[in-house]
Amino acid sequence: MKSAFARWWSSIAFRQALIFGALVVFTMIVLLAVFYVQTVGAWQRRIDSQIETTTQRLVDYDKRSGSLALGNHINSLLGDGIDSDTEVYTLVAPDGHVVAGNLAVTGDITGATRSISEHRVLRAGRPSRSRLRVTALSDGSILIVGRDMQDQHELEELIRGAIYSGAVATLLMAVAGALLFRRQLERRIGTIRETAARIERGDLAQRVPISAQQDEFARLSRDINAMLDRIHALMEGVRHVSNTIAHNIRTPLSRVLARLYTAQNAPKPAEAFPDAVGFAIAEIQDLNVVFDKLLRIAEVESGARRQTFATVSLNEIAVNALDLYDAVAESKGLTLTHTLDAQPTVTGDGDLLANAVANLIDNAIKYTPSGGAIHVDTRRDGPSVTLTVRDNGRGIPEEERTRVGTRFYRLDRTVPGWGLGLASVLAIARLHGGSLQLQDAGPGLIAQLVLPVTA
């Protein structure tokens, strides 16, 4: 029983419902208490004022007509058949004998003068409770005026009983309601928990069934499902990336191994070794570069470098890149020209932006044959600034453009490279809240790095 309650208590639905039930019970008790005080209390106050008036009237009567006449008057009052079930009148002479009245007088009654109080008495030979006003008259006799409260007490008992049983019934209903509420809630949450458990066991395709009611749970379920869809898509992306990475790292590794095994098994291993070792070193160095580039892209994508963003001039970055590349362009027989707009500044990582710009120029130089032209320009365009690298090389066919920027995607496998340059430019652009746009220059490629201008 205790453990069952502990289990119920651990349910928030049960607790909430029970607390709510308790609140209802409390409210009801307050309400009934007010009702009780208002009715019973008011009634008592009316009785008291009646006793007071009657006492006053009898005291006046005594002053006017004397205590003997008062005794007769009391006898006539008791005999008139009005209120005879409840009225209490008694006149006690100074020597202690009862002149008139219906009360068995004891010492502790006559001692309590001045205020109205309740006493256990014998009225007309029957035990009862009465409210009494005891007054000492001028000649030393004592007047007792009162009212039998027995009926009223019985009524009060009845009302109290009704209040108690009502409270108990409400409490029971609150507990029952709490249990019912808990079951309802448990059922709705149960479906979500079941789905979560199935997902935890590895079935990622599971989704929370959405009930017909458009309530909070339906909305929560939809939110959870949307979150699961997003996680699923991200995991697919990660799996794709790790597959390509595995492929692009395992392939050169197996090439190296194959070459070394071949050398080991050659008829004259000593002669085959130098070549194989040279090959292995070159391949492993390449692998190292690939690995480094991948880690840098991952670092950019993580967004950690946003913390060190500063205001940087895109023109300065472009000028530095041009300064680095003009010699190599010239040596390849390319013209490298530029037009720079008035000082566009962006908020970002200067090193990364320099890398992105250098990568774009590097690419243009790589893919433009001798005699070609490369033009770099920066242009402010409302809230954004665009750095364009335009060449008249072979360009990228339209259907391939969306795939450029995917890690390891390479248009031409005869040109040395890893297929990571534009992927890193894309990651850098996204880190800065910008984009990389590729267009046809007919012939050639227009690569645009679009970045938001410093606010």
Place this chain on the structure above:
Amino acid sequence: MRRCLIIEDDTENAQYVANGLRELGWWVAVCRDGMDAVGRSIDEAWDLIILDRMLPNDVDGLSILKTLRSMGRKTPVVVLSALAATDERVRGLKTGCDDYLTKPFAFSELAARIEAILRRSQPDEGIREMRVADMRVDLIARSVERAGRAIALQPREFRLLAYLLLHQGRVVTRTMLLESVWDYRFDPQTNVIDVHISRLRSKIDKDALVPLIHTVRGVGYTLSAGGPRGEIAG
């Protein structure tokens, strides 16, 4: 004899670096344990400390470096680590290492960087003019003369020449040039540096009896009057 302490738990790597340095005439000690390393790096006098980051018992090499620097030791320290992210690198440099090289690395790259650091730790203050063979370079006026004939250089070419001059007789790698002269940290896929060097060479060494700029195959370049002396096994 110059003394180097290598703090590295991987035997293979430690041997590779130690052998390379011994060939260059260094006296080398290897320390594989982080706790030991703190004591040795402080108690003995070293010309250079090569420090790995992830040491046994979860000791980060940087904590050793921190202790060393907090005791006021200015021993040049090169950190060798697989932790390559920019913020890790920045953390290393902030803690007070003189260079931060990521694994895997070629020994030639390490050797070149060590030379660069050791030169830097003996600052050439107030040097106004440098001479190599018949070349005279005024570092203040930024003018160059070869055999009495003035040579006009672009500002960037002058910086390149000045960097080579400051590391006279030592090998500088392409990465070092890209980082120091152009302030770039990336790996260009075109031979940008080679083209700049060949331009500079055509201006400096053209018609000269003794060529000054030499290519060190597979490593980088060196500037010296006596041929590529600083060749390093790589």
